[in-house]
Amino acid sequence: MDKLKKVLSGQDTEDRSGLSEVVESSSLSWSTRIKGFIVCFALGILCSLLGTLLLWVSRKGLFAVFYTLGNITSIGSTMFLMGPLKQLKRMFEPTRLIATILVLLFFVLTLCSAFLWNKGLALIFCILQSLALTWYSLSYIPYARDAVKKCFAVCLT
Structure with missing residues (x-):
């Protein structure tokens, strides 16, 4: 009630944007985030394990779908820890921009190859997806x- 009085009387000096109100009202406790x-x-x-099992029963299309869905869900899980906006901002920082684009590109290419193109190509894109996700x-x-670059440089020379 006091808050309402302050707002109506013009004494509320706190500048609140609509976004900050949404963030505050939808914030989760740390234990809920974990x-x-x-x-x-x-x-x-x-999902990734189920996709891998489907690979062994000659269901390469379903393998690609479940494997990609598993990776997307795993990346999405980190949004619980830092919040969706912060996660998206960090994904597109200059240091990981190329890795993010490659991961998203291979997600799309894997699904396209599973549904539209050659199923064997989906397997290749899943491997590339894993490499891009590791680099990300x-x-x-x-x-x-x-450290990884130096290890590969030493191994290749």
Whole structure:
């Protein structure tokens, strides 16, 4: 009631945008965020494993779909930890922009090849998807990409 009085009398000096009100009203507690992350990540792994099992029963199209769905769900699980807007901002930072574009591109190409093109091509795109996702994930670990580059440079020379 006091808040309403302050607003109506013009004494509320707090400048609130509509976005900040939405963020505050929909914020989750830390324990809820952890639970959401664990459930979403586990579902992602389950979908990926189910897709892998479908590969062995000659269902390459379903493999690609479940594998991609699992990876998308796993990436989405991190949105519980840092929030969707912050996650999207971090995904498109200059340091991981190319990796993000490649991951999203291979998601689309995997699904297109599973539904429209050759199913064997879907398997190749799944492998490329995994490599791009690994490179994307390494961007969150300080100096991890540099270490991987140096390891490959040593192995190739």
